[in-house]
Every structure is written in C-alpha cells, then in structure tokens.
Amino acid sequence: MLRIRAFQGLVPDPAQVADIACVPYDVLNTEEARVLAEGKPNTLLRVDRAELELPADTNPYSDAVYAQAKKNFERLQSVGALRRESAPAIYLYQQRMGAHTQTGLAAVCHVDDYVHERAENPNAKDIIKKHEKTRKDKEDDRTKLIGTLSAETGPVFLTYRGQPEIDALIAAQQKGTPTYDFTAPDGIQHTVWRIIEPSVLTLLQDEFAKLPAAYVADGHHRTASAARVALELRGRGASTVDSDWFLCVLFPGNQLQIMPYNRTVKDLNGHTKEQFLAKVGAAFSLSPATSPKPEQPGDIRMYLDGQWHALAWKPAADANPIARLDVEGLQVRLLAPVLGVDDPRTSKRVDFIGGIRGTDELVKLVDSGKAAVAFSMYPTTVQQLMDIADADQIMPPKSTWFEPKLRSGLFVHTF
Secondary structure, eight states: OOOEEOBOOEEEOGGGHHHHOBOOGGGSOHHHHHHHHTTOTTOTHHHHTGGGGSOTTOOTTSHHHHHHHHHHHHHHHHTTSEEEOSSOBEEEEEEEETTEEEEEEEEEEEGGGBOSOTTTOTTOOTTEEOOSOOOHHHHHHHHHHHHHHTEEOSOEEEEEOOOHHHHHHHHHHTTSOOSEEEEOTTSOEEEEEEEOOHHHHHHHHHHHTTOSOEEEEEOHHHHHHHHHHHHHHHHTTOOOTTTTEEEEEEEEGGGOOEEOEEEEESOOTTOOHHHHHHHHHHHSEEEEOSOSSOOSTTEEEEEETTEEEEEEOOOOTTOOTTTTSHHHHHIIIIITTTTOOOOTTTOSSEEEEEGGGHHHHHHHHHHTTSOSEEEEOOOOOHHHHHHHHHTTOOOOSSOOEESSOOOBTSSBEEO
16 A cells, blocks of 8 residues: 655745756756856755855765755745645646656655665565665765755655556646646746645545555655655654655656666777677677667667667566666676676766767767767666566666656655
C-alpha cells in the first residue's frame, strides 16, 4: 500500500512564481547557477545552490553554504516570496515540452515505504523502489541541507503503473482554474492546480493506496537524504508528524519521456581504427548506418572518424533485466573488454552526454578531437526501469535521462 497525503507547505507568490521556481540543483554547476540567478533575488537557486552568493573558491559542502541557504530560505518567507498554505493540499503538476505533456500529483510520501538501508530502518517496506546507487558526498550534502532548513525544496520524481481510476480523478480536477501557469525560459510550460477539498483528497489517497509500488525515476539522492533526516530525528526523539514524510511528484509511467544517455570515449585504448572496427564487428553485428538515432532496443549507433555505424545485438533469452539493457550490452561487450573502461562510475576516459543535447553534440566532440568515438543509445524504457527495481537490482550509471525536469520551489514541504 503506497501512502500519500496532503501537506500544508510553502508555495510561491503567484506574481513571482516564474522567477522563484528553478531547475533542480543537480543539473547545473555553481557558475551556471550564478548566471540563472542573475537579476532574480528570490529564485530558489539561492537556497538550493547557496554557494552562488559566496566567494568563488568556497567549498560547496562547507558550513557557510548551509548557513547561507537557511538565511536565504528565511528571507524568502519574510518578504512573502514563499507563503504558507492556508490548508493541507495536494497539487496536480502538468509539464508541456513541445508536443509532450505529462501530469503528475504532488504530495508527500512516507519514508517507511522507501527502503534505503533496511538495517537503519527496520520498519521500511519495499514499496517505493530505487534503481540507482547514491554517492555519499551528494547524499551527505542534501541530508545536511534538508536538516538545516527543516524542509524539502525540490520534489522527488516518482512513477507508477497508471490506473484509469487515478487518471479520471486527475482529469476532473484539471477542469478548474490553475493556481500557477507559466512558461520557463527553456520553453517548458508548468501548470499547477491546487486541491484542498477533503473528499477529493481522500479519494486520491485511497486510489494511490491500491498501488503495489512506486519507483524513483529521478531524485535518488533526495529520497535517501529525506529518509536519513527522518531517521536521525527519530533517533534523537525529535521527529514530528511531518518529518516522516517527504515531497514527491508521482507520474504515470505511460506519460513519461525518457531520452537516451549517450556515451563518448576519449581514445581507442591503443587500437588503430582498423583494429578497433574488427573488435566491434566481433562483438556486434556491424553495418553502415544511415541515421545516428537507433530505432529500437538492441540497436546502437557508433560515430567514428566521420562515419556512423549500426551495432546490433541480442541479449540471451534467459538474461536478467540489467543484462537486457543496451547500455549494459555496450559496457560488457565493448567498453570494458576493448576500450578498457572497466568501471564507468570512476573512469575519466568515458563521458555521458544527455540525450537532450542531441547527436550533433556527439559529432562535435569526436570531430573536435575531444573524444575518439561516440555511441548513440536507444532510450531505456520505463518498463525496463520498473523490472530492474522490482528485481531489487541497480541500473548501470547514466542509464536514463528524464525530460522535462521538475521545477523546484513550486511547493515546499516543511517539518
């Protein structure tokens, strides 16, 4: 049973919402954050990436950064940029990116439905499932920020297997007037509807309680950090009614858009072009390609020396969910044994290029000499993500790139 509930959090001043709401903290570096925050004194970036207001040599994980974040967060409330809701609410959050539209439900979920480290939380249930490992430094960072603010400013992106009953409830609520409706500088339209009617909130809670599972699509570090904060508060006897819950937006899987996560490798690991192509041909069915974009799973495109090649492969009939991924097939057949990229999490010779940047970026990197070879991947599917999480397995790094990204600051959960 998946638990969701309404929350009485902080929301933006409608007149400032386009400037307050911001991209997630982890999709840009400090310098990019400084550029986006320029001329926007009330952007939530000044909380999520508070180092942008400090000297350039400031360690982003230093105590000064978290102190600045708290100061800025309190100021946003004092000037009315962020305002306390008058009643507990659940929100519908629709994003439109070109022809693609997806509508999720923003609520809070219970940390005991998420398994991070079962030894730390014996009450945990395997309902909110993960498919990625977290990095300690990044997890520590968000844990400290959430704990310092006593708030989650950015939601976790969850997905679930769609249900007609939930779809009907959401469609009915979208007939009302939106609370927020704006188009961000990147062209993505964000629309939010506020739901406070107790009978509707109960219906939504009851329908989501019928779901056997939800899946972390994006935001593994935020999920793990929220759980850590909740457990630390419990351990100190300082937990509250709200601290056991964390901020999420839940989208039906059939609405999501996953883009590929492409790869480049800096060199051919000592092979000549001819030697390398011979080894590629031994690992895959190799042929000239007329397009840089794969057409289906089992189809990988490779750019080398000004030419595109098609690499076809089939996993074994009894392969596990991870072994069926194209990114895993590329890794075990070519990147590791031929190019010497043994651990893609730590190797400095492989780079990961989000699909939003297109295949032209791959050509640019290879033609400029910054990479020797590039691989254009078919996107991992939502079903593959769910299958791997259901099997309690971990995806290879950089397997999914979700677009559009959730905006932070449209709703803030406090405790």
